[in-house]
Amino acid sequence: MDTPREEAFDRLAHLAAEILNVPLTIVSLVDADKQFFKADFGLPSPFRETRELPIDASLCRYTLEGEPIISSNAPADPFLRFHPSTGPWGIVAIIVIPLINPDGHVLGTFCCIEPKVREWTAHEIKVMRELTASIMTEINLRNQIAKLKTEQNLRDTFVAALTHDLRTPLTASKLGVQLLARRHPDLPAVQASVVRVTESLNRAERMIQDLLDANRIKAGRQVPLTVSECDLHAITVQALEELASVYSDRFVLKAEGALEMVADPSGLRRIVENLASNAAKYGAPGTPIEVVLSRSGDQVMLQVKNEGAPIVGSELLTIFEPFHRSRSAVESAQKGWGIGLPLVRGITEAHGGRASVTSSAQDGTCFTITLPLTATSPERFSAVADAERAGANAPAGYQS
Secondary structure: OOOOOOHHHHHHHHHHHHHHOOOEEEEEEEOOOEEEEEEEEOOOOOHHHHOEEEHHHOOHHHHOOOOOEEEOOHHHOOOOOOOOOOOOOOOOEEEEEEEEOOOOOEEEEEEEEEOOOOOOOHHHHHHHHHHHHHHHHHHHHHHHHHHHHHHHHHHHHHHHHHHHHHHHHHHHHHHHHHHHHHHOOOOHHHHHHHHHHHHHHHHHHHHHHHHHHHHHHHOOOOOOOEEEEEEHHHHHHHHHHHHHHHHOOOEEEEOOOOOEEEEOHHHHHHHHHHHHHHHHHHOOOOOOEEEEEEEEOOEEEEEEEEOOOOOOHHHHOOOOOOOOOOHHHHHOOOOOOOOHHHHHHHHHHHOOOEEEEEEEOOOEEEEEEEEEOEOOOHHHHHHHHHHHHOOOOOOOEEEO
8 A cells, every 4th residue: 555656567557458448447455444546547637646545435345355346337237326436437337356365355456447338248357357367466476575575684683693692602612611721731631622622612603604604695695705825725635634533534535736726715615514524424324425626727626526326306406505405315314404505605606616516326426616716706806906995915815
């Protein structure tokens, strides 16, 4: 109610007038007090300016039970002849189709009016019904968009509150562990426990960051990068060494020396960790997982290959979608949030790269990440430009 005119509804009102060759069509919304003219063709003054009519003077109120009004001669119709709108509006032949939402509620009407007697054909009535359905499609799309925006706002608020509330005790815990390490530097058992607890806290922090970034990707925003000169080979070696403590010595790294890049080292590590741990969790138990690094021109390629049941074709299309888990992942004993692969793609695309996957019973599953040697993320170039404008010498790393 009371919203501005919109082209989509005006276009349908004009289309109905043209197809049916009538001088007046109206898209109306109704409530307990008034009829609101959302769109029209040929609406006279002053109604075109005021865009409303008291509900007592409206024919639309008679459609609130969901039944249409169709008449070829309203002045001769016992039901319509004495209605206050029939004479003043010059209503003779009329079709009024209710706008009914999916819940069965009547929101208003779509009507066409002819100032002379006219026998409506079945085709003309069908045209009005079809155009009314198109109007409801427009209305339903707007409702869905509004709901999605509300859900997104709630999700953003929830994730922001959750991560804030989680980070506070994590920070306090890390400070306590560091204090414990300083107080007992001569106790190896304490130092070993401190290392294990610190690693667990760091992992929890990474999980929180993953949740934040997955929510950002879901909302259509890009993962922020902090880029610097780094070596993908060294990053991969370190990540696989740590994962080996959990998944044993299943990882086989194939690489030809250093792969120097200008990229986000933390982001590259998250890519390796997610792909390698996924391969270990969902690949055939005990089989080797091949991690291959290569370079071609100004691009580098990371491939993670595992044996085991293939990912079915339909799921390959959605496997990088946020919070989506494949059927095999859901049916497995492994728990997950469905954010690892979306993060892989989000971080890859933030660098200006691309992520893909192939899977078959014969060749296993292979995730391929292709990255430029120098990140092409808009954030990076913005940061570089800011540094240059400030007259600074470009350092090794740029904060996006």
